[in-house]
Amino acid sequence: MTAAPAPVSHDKASSAFGGETGHRVRGQLFVVSAPSGAGKTSLVTALLKREQRLKVSISHTTRKPRQGEVDGVHYHFVSREDFIERQADGAFLESADVFGNLYGTCSDWVDEQLQAGIDVILEIDWQGAAQVRRLRPETRSIFILPPSLAALESRLRNRKLDADDVIAKRLGKASSEMAHYPEYDYLIVNDDFDTALDALSAVFLAERHSLARQAPALADILNDLCGADGDH
């Protein structure tokens, strides 16, 4: 994988990392996609519990809330008119029609977090991922696969949150969605949950600490430690 250097900030007044140098590295943007029911929300939620300075974006959607879903927590639930107005105003970094509902990521919120040095995960489908990759080539993307179609179906059914026709529609689209896996940087099979979580965590930490991302912001320190030309 070729790692494009991400934009960095040298704002010493409000360091994202604290410490004595006060150097701030801009947050890293991640995209996580998977067919419905593969377990991406479960994995991302578990990762958020492990890691500091990491947030997941709360999307806007025209989908009706499921039982237990809270406006502003799981999604910003909006009408189709409201969504289309926001879209026309350029509020979304990406948006897509998924299973007949509209979903979109709020651009300003994402940029505020990244600017503050917070890493951000977008849990979005492959159409949105393609848009984000085009606009933000420094994004790192991860595709989560279920171990089999049978496992995917049983997870959707056992979740008991969607009606049979909704489950059928989602399963019907799963194979064509999964065919987009080659567009992603990383592939994780969510068979055993803890193993998949460790893999997701490893990807996240490796990207957070990558040299390409950190070196420009740490140039002063690196020069001090290693010499200006870095030649030994």
Ligand SMILES: Nc1ncnc2c1ncn2[C@@H]1O[C@H](COP(=O)(O)OP(=O)(O)OP(=O)(O)O)[C@@H](O)[C@H]1O
């Ligand atoms: N490794 C796993 N083994 C067994 N069950 C799992 C595993 N991972 C997640 N699940 C379960 O599968 C169901 C679907 O998971 P989840 O809701 O996280 O999927 P999702 O990919 O976010 O789906 P959607 O896109 O529809 O929101 C949940 O009931 C979850 O507890």
Ligand SMILES: Nc1nc2c(ncn2[C@@H]2O[C@H](COP(=O)(O)O)[C@@H](O)[C@H]2O)c(=O)[nH]1
């Ligand atoms: N392109 C986008 N896709 C999104 C966004 N938020 C969620 N999604 C994807 O929609 C499906 C269905 O989600 P569900 O909550 O209704 O089960 C799933 O693949 C999500 O990843 C978004 O903002 N943009």
